[in-house]
Amino acid sequence: MYSRLYIHVPFCRAKCGYCAFASALPAQGELAEYPELLLRELNGHPAPSAPLRSIYFGGGTPSLLHPQQIGQLLEEINKTVGIATDGEITLEANPATVTEASLAAFRGAGINRLSLGIQSFDDHFLKLLGRIHTADQAGQAFRDARSAGFTNISIDLMHSLPGQHLEQWRNELQRALRLEPEHISIYGLTIEEHTPFARLYPADAPLLVEEDLSADMFELAEHLLIRGGFEHYEIANYCRPGHASQHNCGYWTRDGYLGLGVAAHSFLRDGNGLRFSNATDLNGYRQSLQSRHIPATAREYLTREEAMSEHLFLGLRLASGVSFRHFKEEFGVPLESAYRSPLADLVRLELLRHQGDRLFLSRRGMLLSNQVFSRFL
Ligand code: SF4
Incomplete structure (x- = not known):
């Protein structure tokens, strides 16, 4: 029914201006109680017939969890449903929340792939986006991850930022290449409803970046990254040979996955496919688990x-x-x-x-x- 597990961690230290993901500042005790809720939810689902091929901690900011919490979670998941010995286990991390020591501890806990949310190497744009880290911290987090033993690191970059020129974008790509990551994900900024950016940049305002420039940025990324030895294996994703994200490839090929946690989505290979999603707030999620219900809010069998x-x-x-x-x-x-x-x-x-x-x-x-x-x- 599923061979992959997504775990949503809905906490962040601050909210970025463009963000529409389910995340909020954690209240007292919420980070400590969360892994227990996740395990309770996992135990409410039937176990898959084979060990998991990948696990992805996404968010939010999963690196706000303590490495020990992640280690215990992985141990319990392995006991309950099993994890393939070569399973890909990814942790998304915000550069401001990690040190070499914490990254080494995450590595020791079983994380074998790191996805660093860098977004930009330009402090002006990082501030504009509301990111809590600087460009220097982003570079340092990457180097710390290498020193901590990570051999599979992805970085996220954003283009089409307000006022961004093509040459600035070229510079971002060159900085990324100099770090020599295994994987780079590239997204153009989009304005999502109900975000601070939606008020700053209303739908009827002039485009943040002209469509032609946005297309040029997409093409420049493709040109420089392919020249730098990357494969353009998915619209927004580039990898060094052999380093495509196994977990995300599972989404694109309709492998079944179970999503645990607040606002997590699941897709089970049942008939033509069954999709469902969890309560989008922590209280609702907790309450449904306490009343022994799987906290799914929407279930849909596909035709x-x-x-x-x-x-x-x-x-x-x-x-x-x-x-x-x-x-x-x-x-x-x-x-x-x-x-x-x-x-x-x-x-x-x-x-x-x-x-x-x-x-x-x-x-x-x-x-x-x-x-x-x-x-x-
Ligand atoms: S760190 Fe990520 S999830 Fe958190 S507010 Fe920023 S964009 Fe959203």
């Missing part, structure tokens, strides 16, 4: 048509795209007959390409991916 369209708009995010043969095996109908008209249009517009058994986004298709995906809804 075959929904599963087919999901298979496409998730799978096409990957540079390797989707397989015609696999689609037919999974849904019993050829891809080319299920989506005859959108496929013909998108290939004609050179947004999609096919080669042998695979269908994938062209470079232009990656830039306009939302338009492509909307044709499969």
